[in-house]
Amino acid sequence: MKRAMPWILAAVLLSLPLAGSGFQLNLNKIGDILHKTRQASSTVSEAQEVQIGTGIAANLLGAAPLVRDPALQRYVNDVGRWLTLHSSRPDLPWHFGVLDTNDINAFAAPGGYVFITRGLLLRLHSEAELAGVLAHEIAHVLKKHHLRAIEKNARMGILADVLHMAAQDKRHGESLQKAIGAGTELYARGLDKDDEYQADRMGVVIAARAGYDPFALPAVLQTLEKINPRDSAFALMFKTHPTAENRLRALDAAMGAQLDRYGRQAEGTARFARHFHPR
C-alpha cells in the first residue's frame, strides 16, 4: 500500500489545483521531470495499474463496506471470474465484491476491481443479469477507461513524480491524507458517455461468450428505466451514466439480431435466487 501512495495521489489530485495543495515545489525539479516525461512514454505498467486500482478500491470500501455474507461474495466472484476468462485480460488479479449500501450502482477500478452494490443486486432477477452487470464493469477494466480518464485529465506521469517528491516530505502528511480522501471523486464524476456505451456493447458479448443470455444486461437497463430518476438511491448512477433509455437505444443499434441465437443461453434464475434465500 505504501508504494501505491504516489499513484493514488496522482489519481486523487488531478482535480485539485496544484497552487492550492500546499506543496512548496522546486520549480527546477518539476522542469526536469517534465523534460524526462516528454522523452519517456507515460504509459502506466500493469503493476502500477493494479496499485492505483488497489488504492481506489480501498477508498470505495471506505465509502461502503462489504456485505457480510461470504457465500454471496464467493458466488459473485465465481460468476465474475468466469466472465474474465472470456476477456483479453484473464490473468489480472480480479476481485469482485458486493458493497453494503442501498444505492443502485456498480463500479470498476483499474487492475481488476469490480463492485456491485446490494441495492442493485437486490433488483436483479437472475445470474445472467448479474453477469451482464459484471461484464459491463469488466469491460471498463479491459479498456482501461478509468486509467485513461486519469491520464487524460492529469498528465499522470508528471503528477505522480511531483507527488512522490511531496510525499517524501513528512510535514505534509496531513494534506496528503486529505488529498487521498478526496480522490475517489473521479467516481462521482463518471466516465465519458462513449466509454459507457462501449462497456455495454462489450458486456453483452462477454456475457454471451461465458454462456449467458446476452439480453440480460438490456433487461437490467429496462429495470433501471422503471426507477424514478429522482429516487435518491439512483442519484449517483443517474448522474454518472447516460440514461437507461439511451443505453438501450445504443445497444439496439449495435446488437441488431446478431446475438439473437444466444438468447436461449443460461439465465441461472434458480441458482441466483438461492443466494438470497439461505436455508
Added chain:
Amino acid sequence: MNPCRWLLIALLVFAAAPATADGTAATVKPVELRNAPFIDAEAVARLPRQTRVTIIKRQGAWTKIHMTDGRRGWLRMLDLDFGENAKKGDSGLGALLNVARTGSSGMTVATGVRGLSEEDLKSARPNPAALKQLDRYTVSAAQARRFARHARLHTQNIHYLAAPSSETGNASEPADNAAPFGDLP
C-alpha cells in the same frame, strides 16, 4: 395508533401491490406483433408507436406481451420502453416512500435510507481491513472453471460488436472488434 402511522401503512401496502410481475411498457416504434419469438414468425398485428402493452415474460431477445383487447404475442425486447411511468413522475406514492419491488428476492426494500452519495465518495478514507476481506473472496481461474462446469455454462467464441455508425469521433474504436479473446477457458 396515530393517523400518520396508518397512512404510512396504507401507502406501503399500496406501493408494494404488484400490478403484474413486470408491469407495462410502450413500443418505441411501429412494430409487428409475432406469434412466436422469432424474426420470421407470423406477424399477427402491426402496432403503432407508443402502444401500451402488458409484459408476460422475456425470453432472450423477445418479450411476450398481451394487449388490452386480449391479443397476445411476441415483440423484440429492445422495441419496448419501460420508462414512461418514471418520466411522467408516476403516481407519486411509490416515489414518495422510495419503495421498490425487488428482483428475485421478492422483498420490498425502502431505498434512500442510506445511499452512496457523491459526498461519501469524496470523504471516503481507505478501508484496508475490507480490502483484506476482499482478497479472501477471490476465485482462481481453475475454481471459476469448476463453477462453470457445475453451472453448465458453455463458452462461445463471439466477436465484439462494432460501434453503431451514428456514434462517431472515436478513432480508437476499431480495436474493439479485433481478436475476440485469448485462450478459451
